[in-house]
Amino acid sequence: xxxxxxxxxxxxxxxxxxxxxxxxxxxxxxxxxxxxxxxxxxxxxxxxxxxxxxxxxxxxxxxxxxxxxxxxxxxxxxxxxxxxxxxxxxxxxxxxxxxxxxxxxxxxxxxxxxxxxxxxxxxxxxxxxxxxxxxxxxxxxxxxxxxxxxxxxxxxxxxxxxxxxxxxxxxxxxxxxxxxxxxxxxxxxxxxxxxxxxxxxxxxxxxxxxxxxxxxxxxxxxxxxxxxxxxxxxxxxxxxxxxxxxxxxxxxxxxxxxxxxxxxxxxxxxxxxxxxxxxxxxxxxxxxxxxxxxxxxxxxxxxxxxxxxxxxxxxxxxxxxxxxxxxxxxxxxxxxxxxxxxxxxxxxxxxxxxxxxx
Amino acid sequence: xxxxxxxxxxxxxxxxxxxxxxxxxxxxxxxxxxxxxxxxxxxxxxxxxxxxxxxxxxxxxxxxxxxxxxxxxxx
Amino acid sequence: xxxxxxxxxxxxxxxxxxxxxxxxxxxxxxxxxxxxxxxxxxxxxxxxxxxxxxxxxxxxxxxxxxxxxxxxxxxxxxxxxxxxxxxxxxxxxxxxxxxxxxxxxxxxxxxxxxxxxxxxxxxxxxxxxxxxxxxxxxxxxxxxxxxxxxxxxxxxxxxxxxxxxxxxxxxxxxxxxxxxxxxxxxxxxxxxxxxxxxxxxxxxxxxxxxxxxxxxxxxxxxxxxxxxxxxxxxxxxxxxxxxxxxxxxx
Numbered sequence: 001x002x003x004x005x006x007x008x009x010x011x012x013x014x015x016x017x018x019x020x021x022x023x024x025x026x027x028x029x030x031x032x033x034x035x036x037x038x039x040x041x042x043x044x045x046x047x048x049x050x051x052x053x054x055x056x057x058x059x060x061x062x063x064x065x066x067x068x069x070x071x072x073x074x075x076x077x078x079x080x081x082x083x084x085x086x087x088x089x090x091x092x093x094x095x096x097x098x099x100x101x102x103x104x105x106x107x108x109x110x111x112x113x114x115x116x117x118x119x120x121x122x123x124x125x126x127x128x129x130x131x132x133x134x135x136x137x138x139x140x141x142x143x144x145x146x147x148x149x150x151x152x153x154x155x156x157x158x159x160x161x162x163x164x165x166x167x168x169x170x171x172x173x174x175x176x177x178x179x180x181x182x183x184x185x186x187x188x189x190x191x192x193x194x195x196x197x198x199x200x201x202x203x204x205x206x207x208x209x210x211x212x213x214x215x216x217x218x219x220x221x222x223x224x225x226x227x228x229x230x231x232x233x234x235x236x237x238x239x240x241x242x243x244x245x246x247x248x249x250x251x252x253x254x255x256x257x258x259x260x261x262x263x264x265x266x267x268x269x270x271x272x273x274x275x276x277x278x279x280x281x282x283x284x285x286x287x288x289x290x291x292x293x294x295x296x297x298x299x300x301x302x303x304x305x306x307x308x309x310x311x312x313x314x315x316x317x318x319x320x321x322x323x324x325x326x327x328x329x330x331x332x333x334x335x336x337x338x339x340x341x342x343x344x345x346x347x348x349x350x351x352x353x354x355x356x357x358x
Numbered sequence: 359x360x361x362x363x364x365x366x367x368x369x370x371x372x373x374x375x376x377x378x379x380x381x382x383x384x385x386x387x388x389x390x391x392x393x394x395x396x397x398x399x400x401x402x403x404x405x406x407x408x409x410x411x412x413x414x415x416x417x418x419x420x421x422x423x424x425x426x427x428x429x430x431x432x433x
Numbered sequence: 434x435x436x437x438x439x440x441x442x443x444x445x446x447x448x449x450x451x452x453x454x455x456x457x458x459x460x461x462x463x464x465x466x467x468x469x470x471x472x473x474x475x476x477x478x479x480x481x482x483x484x485x486x487x488x489x490x491x492x493x494x495x496x497x498x499x500x501x502x503x504x505x506x507x508x509x510x511x512x513x514x515x516x517x518x519x520x521x522x523x524x525x526x527x528x529x530x531x532x533x534x535x536x537x538x539x540x541x542x543x544x545x546x547x548x549x550x551x552x553x554x555x556x557x558x559x560x561x562x563x564x565x566x567x568x569x570x571x572x573x574x575x576x577x578x579x580x581x582x583x584x585x586x587x588x589x590x591x592x593x594x595x596x597x598x599x600x601x602x603x604x605x606x607x608x609x610x611x612x613x614x615x616x617x618x619x620x621x622x623x624x625x626x627x628x629x630x631x632x633x634x635x636x637x638x639x640x641x642x643x644x645x646x647x648x649x650x651x652x653x654x655x656x657x658x659x660x661x662x663x664x665x666x667x668x669x670x671x672x673x674x675x676x677x678x679x680x681x682x683x
Binding site: 373379414415425427 | 434438440451453462647655658
């Protein structure tokens with residue numbers, strides 16, 4: 001099905017995209033709402049001489065990912081919020097040992113067991129380092145099934161390029177919905193993994209995958225090197241979409257599923273003659289600060305909409321840095337803000353702007 | 359005379375595990391202190407060593423190498 | 434003179450960080466000898482765990498991965514699935530394998546992962562300063578059982594070998610001891626067998642080794658060897674609990 005458009009479910013699209021990106025190893029553990037992805041991999045990977053293992057826990061799964069990645073493979077795991085919490089230890093170790101891997105989080109509502117309904121309440125965990133230690137990873141937030149395919153494939157290249165874990169941050173809706181998708185033929189760069197543990201095979205020195213540095217100076221040096229890498233990632237991997245910023249007085253900010261709803265609200269507002277724009281971060285780490293610079297000369301206020309009690313809005317405030325008021329609207333618990341609700345919020349903010357309040 | 363048992367004294371931690379296993383009782387702990395700060399195990403009576411390897415097998419620190427005389431070919 | 438005993442080729446020259454008289458060093462050497470004798474150094478990948486053996490990778494001249502606490506069998510699973518032709522072993526203590534990593538050990542065995550685990554049972558947490566391990570004997574004093582381990586509060590020692598032997602995926606399960614030369618010889622034979630079974634693709638293999646911790650037991654190294662025989666072996670019987678040829682031995 002090269003380049004032809006097919007109708008597929010989001011979670012399965014991630015699996016197919018991963019296989020086409022050269023991923024041959026998947027380690028997972030059942031949790032709703034991402035179960036279609038491991039099921040797809042269990043069926044698909046053996047067709048390409050790959051391996052699917054259902055682990056005993058998310059903790060074990062991420063550590064299998066660690067082992068396979070350290071052995072030189074393109075490898076992936078997926079889960080949903082409570083399971084991603086369990087994977088945080090392993091993600092920290094992947095970052096510390098500089099191992100590439102792709103981790104998918106199809107977010108559901110929390111805290112605790114929460115709900116199986118969609119949510120965006122793992123933004124902090126994903127972007128601010130959910131595990132221990134100073135580390136960052138690129139976090140990509142698709143907003144359509146097509147983007148699930150494209151960004152999953154990108155994620156593998158980004159992971160290998162920087163030897164760092166990459167997260168695909170979706171939500172329950174995105175994983176469950178069906179949309180047309182075309183898997184684009186692509187040329188991945190060749191990544192030489194001469195650091196991988198393969199058995200020495202004639203090498204004079206053994207390879208070691210490790211995150212332990214007992215000497216404080218060496219540990220500090222390791223952290224500096226990691227930080228320099230993260231700064232390069234922050235510079236190179238910024239992705240976003242903007243709409244109507246040229247004349248926008250109020251700019252909506254949303255990512256993932258929420259950006260689709262917000263975008264349609266923006267269109268309706270425009271029909272009413274309101275000067276409204278949209279910033280959609282695609283990489284939520286690194287956060288697209290530059291999009292706000294594009295908006296700021298005109299923008300009089302920002303309205304961030306999330307399926308959380310306000311997490312990304314903190315990054316919006318940092319990007320805006322006091323130059324305009326930043327408003328927030330969010331719903332939780334698996335409740336998706338409706339276009340009507342968002343429109344009401346937008347109109348309220350817009351009225352303040354017009355009235356010179358904002 | 360060539361040595362039958364060689365102690366790499368600077369690896370030794372003076373744990374004494376080798377002392378009681380020696381069937382000919384020639385291993386002792388030296389008064390001197392090695393690079394690691396321990397009193398190392400040592401042997402002086404090489405002629406009494408029977409190359410049994412007991413000391414090497416119980417040593418946790420790869421201190422000991424053992425040798426055996428080559429069989430003399432007649433003629 | 435002909436050399437009849439030397440440091441294994443597959444081990445580095447580094448002096449270990451282990452305390453004087455700790456039998457970790459003996460276990461390391463037996464693994465090194467096994468790798469040498471089977472000629473597998475070029476295709477062996479070790480997995481170090483967390484605990485006293487955290488730096489195991491410094492002492493073996495083979496590829497290594499350092500795993501997080503308890504997860505070595507999961508890491509080994511990932512490696513082995515990518516390189517099925519390689520020889521993968523983990524080296525874990527009792528806190529790592531029998532406490533925090535119990536699930537990983539049991540499930541690697543359940544899946545019949547074709548890996549080998551070298552399991553050091555010294556009845557205590559060494560690296561963190563002598564706390565109670567799941568393998569700590571009843572009555573044994575540790576920093577967290579100052580009055581001795583009591584069954585009513587802390588349960589009784591866990592026998593991992595016996596437990597793992599019940600699983601169909603486990604091919605070879607044995608427990609031996611490092612407290613004297615005859616037992617060290619038996620331990621070596623078991624370690625070599627376990628690697629050989631892995632080479633033959635028989636499935637999951639584990640060798641539990643009764644080991645000493647003179648520092649945290651508060652005994653001299655030689656007294657510690659004695660204690661293994663007088664106290665530990667009563668709780669942890671030695672032998673093979675399962676072999677590919679005979680199955681589980683009851």
